[in-house]
Structures are given as structure tokens and as C-alpha cells.
Amino acid sequence: MKESVSLQAFNTFGLRAKAHQIKTANNKDELCTYWQNAHEQKLPTLILGGGSNVLFTEDFNGIVIRNCIAGIEITEDEQYWSVYVGAGENWHALIEYLLEKNIYGLENLALIPGNVGSAPIQNIGAYGKELKDVCAYVDIIELSTGHVSRLTNEACQFGYRDSIFKHHYQQGFAIIAVGLQLSKKWEPILTYGDLSKLSLETVTPKDVFGSVCSMRTSKLPDPTLTGNAGSFFKNPIVDIRIAQHLKAEYPFCPQYVQQDGVKLAAGWLIDQCGLKGHQIGGAAVHMKQALVLINKDGLATGKDIVNLAAYIRQKVFERFGVQLEPEVRFIGQHGEINAVDAIS
Numbered sequence: 001m002k003e004s005v006s007l008q009a010f011n012t013f014g015l016r017a018k019a020h021q022i023k024t025a026n027n028k029d030e031l032c033t034y035w036q037n038a039h040e041q042k043l044p045t046l047i048l049g050g051g052s053n054v055l056f057t058e059d060f061n062g063i064v065i066r067n068c069i070a071g072i073e074i075t076e077d078e079q080y081w082s083v084y085v086g087a088g089e090n091w092h093a094l095i096e097y098l099l100e101k102n103i104y105g106l107e108n109l110a111l112i113p114g115n116v117g118s119a120p121i122q123n124i125g126a127y128g129k130e131l132k133d134v135c136a137y138v139d140i141i142e143l144s145t146g147h148v149s150r151l152t153n154e155a156c157q158f159g160y161r162d163s164i165f166k167h168h169y170q171q172g173f174a175i176i177a178v179g180l181q182l183s184k185k186w187e188p189i190l191t192y193g194d195l196s197k198l199s200l201e202t203v204t205p206k207d208v209f210g211s212v213c214s215m216r217t218s219k220l221p222d223p224t225l226t227g228n229a230g231s232f233f234k235n236p237i238v239d240i241r242i243a244q245h246l247k248a249e250y251p252f253c254p255q256y257v258q259q260d261g262v263k264l265a266a267g268w269l270i271d272q273c274g275l276k277g278h279q280i281g282g283a284a285v286h287m288k289q290a291l292v293l294i295n296k297d298g299l300a301t302g303k304d305i306v307n308l309a310a311y312i313r314q315k316v317f318e319r320f321g322v323q324l325e326p327e328v329r330f331i332g333q334h335g336e337i338n339a340v341d342a343i344s
């Protein structure tokens, strides 16, 4: 009989999906060994960090390998701190650890759940800062051979919630470390939310950290209490003509001009469709933040969340002619599946 273990504690949606086995890799050799063993047994593998950006649509018929490679090494020169971080370190704990040492530059990205090794994959971002602004390089390993290579910031091809890791280096590769370069010349970014209330003259990195943490805890549901994966959909980027048309019809539609079009706020579009609180099975749209889908009473299935996401996508398209795409990665029984196809 096949082994079966619960993934509930390993995904922030708190879904009760199962896998054959869960392995914890504390170094790159273990990572390769677990992957190669699974490969020999012809079982699918999934490298997992904190499980805060995945949706298990059903049970996973394979081996989950948790990347828990630890370690933080700091060097410095006159201008920069260079920080080499193992992929299994917790992202928020890293920020706290560095701030305690008076090393700053990551505070706008505080309280984003998950591991350091996952941060480059979707180029995590919040409150005006993205990982790409501080990432010097990413170390990856080829799991069949143990060969390690280093990708420079440019080679990572970072974009909005995007990087090369979403298009290449998916099967058979894992991120084992991230190199950060933090400038000693602190330039606070105070553009968003309550940060704009802070004084540019007196503000400190710890002030920014505190303000970001309190904004996030007041706005976003805590995954340890209510299962969720943060923003479920990406903010859509549309052609300027579509944006102008929307603005004419909906003067309050938030719009942000980008190099490649105009970014709309997915949460606003969902909210305008009256979907806050909308529920399908155990899945619901969060009452305060329409972009967040929740596992309402801890009883939702992956299918409930898929059905709710499909309903939202359809309603937003009917009203605004805009197609939403999930930010969350969908994991089916054999591995990642196309999230857009799953909700179309």
C-alpha cells in the first residue's frame, strides 16, 4: 500500500491534501538524494518552501521535498552589505535578523510569508519594493547531477510577479541560496499606504518595518487562523486603450501606468462585482480584502477554491472584459498544472 501523509500543515491554505511522502532536505546533498530516489521510483516530486503560494487542487501522488537549507553569511565593503542566504531560511525572520544588526533595505517586504528560496520565483513585492531591487544572484542546483550554477540578477529576468524560474529551471532544478546586496545608503520608500505619514527627515528602517507590519496585520488574514495564500490573482496589466475606456466608464478605477501597459487593481475589480464574502463550498472571498480567497472554516477543498476562482474570473470578465490570472501556483496529482486553464 502507498504511504499517505497530510499536507495540511505545509500549505497556508490549510487544505487537507495528501502526498505519498514528505521529506525534509537540510542540505543540497539531501535535496539531490530525495529527488533522485523519487525519480528512480518514477514518482513526481514537488520542492516546497513555506507553502504560502500553492494551491493543492487534489492529493499529490508523489514526494514533497521541503527545502530547509539554512545559513546566513554577511560580508561588507564601504558601500554594501552582501548577504548569502540558504533557501530554507524564513523570509520575515531574515529581515528581523538583519534589522537587529542594523542592516536595512528589506523592511518594505516585511511579513511576506515563505522562504528565501521562493522569493525570486515570483519576485516578491510589496509597498514599492521588489526582490529584484536587492537580489545580486540566485544559486540553483541541477538535481540529477548536483551541479550548482549562479544566475546574476539580469539572468533571473525579473518582472512583475515573474522571473526565469517560472519558465525554465522548473523540473529538475531547485534554488539553494539567494545573494542579496543591500546599500548602506538608505533610501526609504514611503510611497504606499501609512508609510506616507512617516517623516522623510526622521524616519528609520525600524519605523518602516513597524508600519509595514501593522498595515499588513490589520488588512490581511493571518494564515495560522484563516487559511489563505495572500493575493490570489495578479493585478492585470492591460493595453492603454482598454484602461482609458474603463476610466471613462468607472472614474474611480485605480490605474498604475507601467512600461508595458496599465496595471489595474484586481481586488477593486472583484469588489466592484460585489463578491466580497461570496462563498462556494468552504471557500470564500475575504470580507475585507477581495483579492484574498480563504479556507473559511478550515473545511474547504482545493476544488472549492478552484470553483470560486473560476466564478470570480468569469464575473470580472463579464463586467470589465478583463481576464484575471492566478498568482498562486496550482498543484495537481502529478505536479504543477496550468492555473489559467484550471479556472477557464
Ligand SMILES: Cc1cc2nc3c(=O)[nH]c(=O)nc-3n(C[C@H](O)[C@H](O)[C@H](O)COP(=O)(O)OP(=O)(O)OC[C@H]3O[C@@H](n4cnc5c(N)ncnc54)[C@H](O)[C@@H]3O)c2cc1C
Pocket (backbone or CB within 6 Å): 012, 046, 047, 048, 049, 050, 051, 052, 053, 054, 067, 087, 112, 113, 114, 115, 116, 117, 118, 119, 121, 122, 123, 124, 125, 126, 173, 174, 175, 176, 220, 221, 223, 228, 229, 230, 231, 329, 336
Ligand atoms: C498572507 C500572505 C500574504 C502574502 N503577501 C505577499 C506579498 O505581499 N507579496 C508577494 O509577492 N507575495 C505574497 N504572498 C505570497 C507568498 O508569500 C510568496 O509567493 C512567497 O515567496 C512564497 O514562498 P513559499 O516558500 O511559501 O513558497 P511555496 O508556496 O512553498 O512555493 C511556491 C512555488 O515555488 C516552488 N519552490 C519553492 N521553493 C523552491 C526552491 N527552493 N526551488 C525551486 N522551486 C521552489 C514551489 O514548488 C512552488 O511552485 C503572500 C502569501 C500569504 C499567505
